[in-house]
Amino acid sequence: MAIISTSSSPLIPALTLLLSLPIVFFFLAPRILPTRQISISIPDELDDLSLFHKAIAMDSANFSRRTTRLPAAKSHLSTGLRRPKIAFLFLTNSQLHFAPLWERFFSNATVKHYNIYIHADPYVKIPPFEGIFKGKLIPSKRTQRSSPTLISAARRLLATAMLDDPSNAYFALISQHCIPLHSFNYLYNFLFDLGRLSRNLEFSSYIEILDNEPTLWDRYNARGKELMLPEVKFDEFRVGSQFFVLTRKHSLMVIKDRKLWKKFKLPCLNVESCYPEEHYFPTLLSMQDPNGCTQYTLTRVNWTDSVNGHPHTYHPPELSTDLIYTLRESSSSYTYMFARKFSPDCLKPLMAIADSVIFKD
Numbered sequence: 440m441a442i443i444s445t446s447s448s449p450l451i452p453a454l455t456l457l458l459s460l461p462i463v464f465f466f467l468a469p470r471i472l473p474t475r476q477i478s479i480s481i482p483d484e485l486d487d488l489s490l491f492h493k494a495i496a497m498d499s500a501n502f503s504r505r506t507t508r509l510p511a512a513k514s515h516l517s518t519g520l521r522r523p524k525i526a527f528l529f530l531t532n533s534q535l536h537f538a539p540l541w542e543r544f545f546s547n548a549t550v551k552h553y554n555i556y557i558h559a560d561p562y563v564k565i566p567p568f569e570g571i572f573k574g575k576l577i578p579s580k581r582t583q584r585s586s587p588t589l590i591s592a593a594r595r596l597l598a599t600a601m602l603d604d605p606s607n608a609y610f611a612l613i614s615q616h617c618i619p620l621h622s623f624n625y626l627y628n629f630l631f632d633l634g635r636l637s638r639n640l641e642f643s644s645y646i647e648i649l650d651n652e653p654t655l656w657d658r659y660n661a662r663g664k665e666l667m668l669p670e671v672k673f674d675e676f677r678v679g680s681q682f683f684v685l686t687r688k689h690s691l692m693v694i695k696d697r698k699l700w701k702k703f704k705l706p707c708l709n710v711e712s713c714y715p716e717e718h719y720f721p722t723l724l725s726m727q728d729p730n731g732c733t734q735y736t737l738t739r740v741n742w743t744d745s746v747n748g749h750p751h752t753y754h755p756p757e758l759s760t761d762l763i764y765t766l767r768e769s770s771s772s773y774t775y776m777f778a779r780k781f782s783p784d785c786l787k788p789l790m791a792i793a794d795s796v797i798f799k800d
Contacts, residue, residue, distance in 0.1 A: 476706050476713070477583045479591060486578075487595060491694040494598040498691055501605040523631055525553045526600035526607040530592055531615035532560040532582055535572060536783035540618055542570050543793050548623040554607055556600050558582075558592045585748070587704040589681065589716035597690045609642075611684045616752075616780040617738065618789060620767050622798040626776050630684070637731070644689045647679030647736040648721040648729070657712040662705045670702050671722060678714075679721035682738040682777070692727050699723050714748070739766045739775035752780045758788045760796045 529535060535557075545553065555575045559565050562581045567573070577599045582588045593612055600607050609630050619626070629635075635642060659667060659676045667676065685693070699722065707713030724732050741751040753762070767774040781789070789797070 476586045476710065477581060477588050478706065479587060479704055483580050483591070486580075487591060487598075490595065490598045490602070494602040494694055495691070497602050497605070498687075522551055522606060523608040524551070524604060524606045525627065525630065526604070526610045527553060527555050528593070528596040528600060528610055528612045529555070529557045529572075529575075529615065530582075530589070530596065530612060531557065531565075532563050533615050534565050535568065535615050537615075537618055537781070537786055537789070538568075538570065538572060539786065540789055540793060540797075541572075543790070543798065544619045544623055545571055547798075548627070552627055553623070554600065554604055556596050556603070558596050585707075585710070585714050585716070587715050587719075590700075590703060590719045593681070593716070593720070594694055597685070598694045601687065601690060601694070608687050609684055610687070610690050611737075611777075612682050613777065614682060614779050617682070617777050618779070618781055618785075618797075619776065620739070620763060620778050620797065621774070621776055622800050625800040629773065629776070641688065641731065642686050644683065644685045644724065644732045645735060645737045646683035646685065646689075646721060646724060646732050648677050648725050648732060648734045649679055650674075650677055650725075652678050654712065657709065658714065658718065661707040661709045661712040662702075663708055666705070667702050670698055671726075675722065675726055676718065677721040677725045678717050680736040680738060680740060681716040681720070682736060682779070683720060684737050684776075686731070689724055689728065689731065693720065693723065696723055699726075733771070735769070735771050737773075737776040739769075739778040740780070750780050752782050753785060754782050755785055755788050758785060758792075760792060763792070763796050 535541070545555075555572060557568060557572060557576045558579045559576060560582045561579050568576060577596065580588065580591065580595070582592050596612070597610055600610055630642070637643065655676060655678060656673070658678065659673050667673075699719065703715050703719045707715075741753075744751045766778040769775050
């Protein structure tokens with residue numbers, strides 16, 4: 440009987456290749472296949488709706504207090520007299536690398552002028568927040584880039600801040616990669632400058648709203664061709680930075696919305712063109728109150744050398760006094776107040792110029 444040589448049999452290498460395919464696929468799949476978008480569960484949706492309803496009711500009650508001159512309610516996250524405040528909404532999926540810089544930013548401010556709220560992805564292990572950030576974490580849900588979860592997180596922050604303190608008049612959404620470019624007092628005086636009141640005696644929201652980007656059509660159809668109809672026509676579809684500074688009026692519009700949200704929360708078929716967090720807010724506010732928005736953001740970002748949809752990240756060798764001055768420059772009538780994106784190792788050189796450059800207005 441003939442003996443088959445294992446060294447020469449074609450069956451062995453073929454079998455080896457077959458068995459190795461699952462291992463190869465395990466390592467290559469994340470690079471080959473598009474990332475699966477996280478869906479928003481019904482319980483999470485109901486939790487948010489409950490929060491939104493409470494915030495809306497609180498705002499209505501607060502309006503009644505203003506007309507009847509009744510005292511305002513106090514909250515566990517904020518204290519102080521009823522005077523205009525800025526709510527800083529930190530949206531993060533990591534530790535706040537620039538916490539010491541922000542500590543310095545807030546050090547010359549009175550707590551009667553601001554509140555802090557943090558939404559941190561609970562699926563990521565993050566060290567406890569310390570200093571002025573201690574106790575500022577709100578009930579948070581899982582987030583994912585280029586998915587509706589970032590919209591939900593921002594709306595959650597807005598609603599929590601509105602419910603927490605009726606004195607919150609402006610709401611600034613901040614990334615963990617973001618730094619301040621001016622002192623707190625400079626920002627506060629800018630936002631509440633009475634000279635910036637409109638004819639209706641209202642302040643404006645600072646949110647980027649663009650309608651002429653070349654990728655707009657692909658992004659509009661990312662969930663399926665014309666699936667955004669009839670709620671959002673293509674000529675109503677807008678894009679802009681997800682980081683904004685909204686008035687209380689516009690924040691209320693955001694948490695009241697149900698019509699546009701039911702479209703923007705749908706999963707995308709074309710994941711590469713799906714950035715719902717860059718479209719929902721500018722589209723909604725452009726449709727509801729375009730004249731109440733400046734159309735510009737207060738957060739500077741550098742899109743040169745962008746990679747996979749991420750803007751340029753600044754590293755320590757790039758940091759200088761001139762860079763801070765350059766980042767402040769704007770084509771509008773005001774300067775930028777924040778900038779992103781900075782690598783965590785920029786903290787030390789930034790702290791070195793904090794008092795002499797960044798916070799010296």
